[in-house]
Amino acid sequence: MISLTFLTADGTRIDTEARPGVSLMEAARNASVPGILAECGGACSCSTCHVYVEPGFAGLLPPASEGELDLLDFVCEPDPERSRLSCQITLTEALSGLTVTVPERQG
Amino acid sequence: MRPIAIVGAGQAGSALAAKLRALGHDGPIKLIGAEPVPPYQRPPLSKKYLLGELERDRLYLRPETFYAENGIELITGTRVAALEAAEKVLLLKDGTRLACAAIALCTGADPIRLPPALGGALGGVYTMRNLADAEAMAPEFREGARVLIVGGGYIGLEAAAVAASKGLRVTLVEMAPRILARVACTETASWFRALHESHDVKIREGTGLSELRGSQGRVSHARLSDGTEIAVDFVIVGIGVRPGTELAEAAGLTIDNGIRTDAFGATSAPGIFAAGDCASFPHQGCRIRLESVPNAIDQAEAVAAAMLGQGVPYVARPWFWSDQYDVKLQIAGLNSGHDTVVVRPGDRPGSQSHWYFAGPKLLALDAMNDPRAYMTGKRLIEAGLSPERNALADPAIPLKSLPLSEPVEAL
Numbered sequence: 001m002i003s004l005t006f007l008t009a010d011g012t013r014i015d016t017e018a019r020p021g022v023s024l025m026e027a028a029r030n031a032s033v034p035g036i037l038a039e040c041g042g043a044c045s046c047s048t049c050h051v052y053v054e055p056g057f058a059g060l061l062p063p064a065s066e067g068e069l070d071l072l073d074f075v076c077e078p079d080p081e082r083s084r085l086s087c088q089i090t091l092t093e094a095l096s097g098l099t100v101t102v103p104e105r106q107g
Numbered sequence: 108m109r110p111i112a113i114v115g116a117g118q119a120g121s122a123l124a125a126k127l128r129a130l131g132h133d134g135p136i137k138l139i140g141a142e143p144v145p146p147y148q149r150p151p152l153s154k155k156y157l158l159g160e161l162e163r164d165r166l167y168l169r170p171e172t173f174y175a176e177n178g179i180e181l182i183t184g185t186r187v188a189a190l191e192a193a194e195k196v197l198l199l200k201d202g203t204r205l206a207c208a209a210i211a212l213c214t215g216a217d218p219i220r221l222p223p224a225l226g227g228a229l230g231g232v233y234t235m236r237n238l239a240d241a242e243a244m245a246p247e248f249r250e251g252a253r254v255l256i257v258g259g260g261y262i263g264l265e266a267a268a269v270a271a272s273k274g275l276r277v278t279l280v281e282m283a284p285r286i287l288a289r290v291a292c293t294e295t296a297s298w299f300r301a302l303h304e305s306h307d308v309k310i311r312e313g314t315g316l317s318e319l320r321g322s323q324g325r326v327s328h329a330r331l332s333d334g335t336e337i338a339v340d341f342v343i344v345g346i347g348v349r350p351g352t353e354l355a356e357a358a359g360l361t362i363d364n365g366i367r368t369d370a371f372g373a374t375s376a377p378g379i380f381a382a383g384d385c386a387s388f389p390h391q392g393c394r395i396r397l398e399s400v401p402n403a404i405d406q407a408e409a410v411a412a413a414m415l416g417q418g419v420p421y422v423a424r425p426w427f428w429s430d431q432y433d434v435k436l437q438i439a440g441l442n443s444g445h446d447t448v449v450v451r452p453g454d455r456p457g458s459q460s461h462w463y464f465a466g467p468k469l470l471a472l473d474a475m476n477d478p479r480a481y482m483t484g485k486r487l488i489e490a491g492l493s494p495e496r497n498a499l500a501d502p503a504i505p506l507k508s509l510p511l512s513e514p515v516e517a518l
Contacts, residue, residue: 026165
């Protein structure tokens with residue numbers, strides 16, 4: 001299992017675990033993390049699963065696709081260094097310990 | 108204490124239950140679904156799930172433990188036989204009589220089936236709506252199998268894309284003069300026709316299905332309206348859905364292209380609400396019913412608030428998506444009433460967007476592999492702003508600096 005930490009906008013820390021192969025968005029949904037809406041269910045169509053990845057982990061993630069970058073350009077308060085769509089991050093053992101911050105607002 | 112009962116455990120029902128709790132409701136909640144599984148996502152059924160790229164538990168909207176953990180009694184595999192509106196009582200198929208504090212009808216929509224007289228009851232004839240539908244047809248997706256898809260809407264086209272991707276021989280018939288006739292402009296239809304033809308899908312427009320024939324109870328041939336007959340191994344019928352109004356109608360609730368609700372989701376019967384694909388509601392001076400996941404979620408959450416006396420009028424912000432092959436289609440707005448379509452080439456090969464206008468007013472857009480155009484258009488539509496049409500058609504003018512034909516307001 002891969003251990004994950006979500007920091008929500010109000011400062012709550014949610015520690016959870018997920019199996020390899022699922023997306024970070026699914027892990028958030030399974031842990032009922034507030035603020036990750038994922039309206040399209042992970043089709044990279046809506047940008048409502050935006051998270052900020054802690055800097056130490058950014059380098060471990062595969063780079064964002066053009067489609068993901070396009071959507072990230074339109075999220076609330078994008079951060080070019082840290083913003084990702086959580087539905088586009090497939091979890092692997094190498095990501096164990098991953099910590100992400102949920103933005104105050106999606107959309 | 109009487110519970111709040113939610114009839115229908117799909118996207119809307121599950122969102123409504125979760126929102127009631129999130130808003131602080133601490134009374135009992137019963138979420139009653141006809142299917143034998145917890146609430147799940149439907150869109151992947153015709154895409155990744157059918158391709159075998161998604162395990163079943165990843166379809167579930169929430170882990171199975173979520174409901175009990177949140178004090179939501181999830182009752183699956185149970186149909187509601189009748190609603191006694193005045194008493195707010197539900198009669199379940201097993202004879203249980205459930206007296207409720209309030210009821211939300213989230214009964215979704217049911218696919219229109221081919222009548223048995225036309226061969227609709229033969230084996231090998233499928234619709235695409237439920238998990239059970241997808242699981243029943245999945246074994247048919249063998250390389251080289253001949254599939255006939257009846258209906259050239261988004262469901263039919265998505266099924267065609269999956270079938271063609273798996274090496275099936277695909278014929279799609281559409282009775283109307285063109286595919287997507289009800290939902291998209293000629294330009295979008297032409298774009299998708301070319302896409303499917305490049306994957307060897309045979310699209311026959313202006314051609315209806317006259318009859319399916321079979322032997323030993325299993326479909327083998329289709330006779331088409333132009334008189335031709337083709338051999339088929341199986342058939343997918345994608346000719347639209349009907350809102351799930353039976354329960355409401357039998358109970359005497361007002362039906363108007365779905366269960367009629369006001370802007371708070373209240374039906375004509377006090378204490379009974381409706382949300383999702385089954386509900387029609389006021390929208391910009393008209394009455395609409397939307398068949399989409401985002402609407403099911405947003406409307407259900409709005410109705411949850413209304414059921415707790417915290418409601419504000421629901422304002423729909425319609426958007427839709429469809430995945431076919433490597434193409435992502437995103438749609439914002441509603442195009443009904445448009446008189447012009449502006450075509451804007453995208454920044455990359457294969458990306459394009461079609462913008463629907465009524466006079467100078469932007470109504471909607473279809474964006475193919477062009478999320479930047481989609482996001483730009485969606486925000487303009489939601490803000491009530493319209494880009495100047497000539498500028499929009501010029502790809503040299505960046506999306507972010509399109510001149511507006513309405514007074515400029517902050518986005």
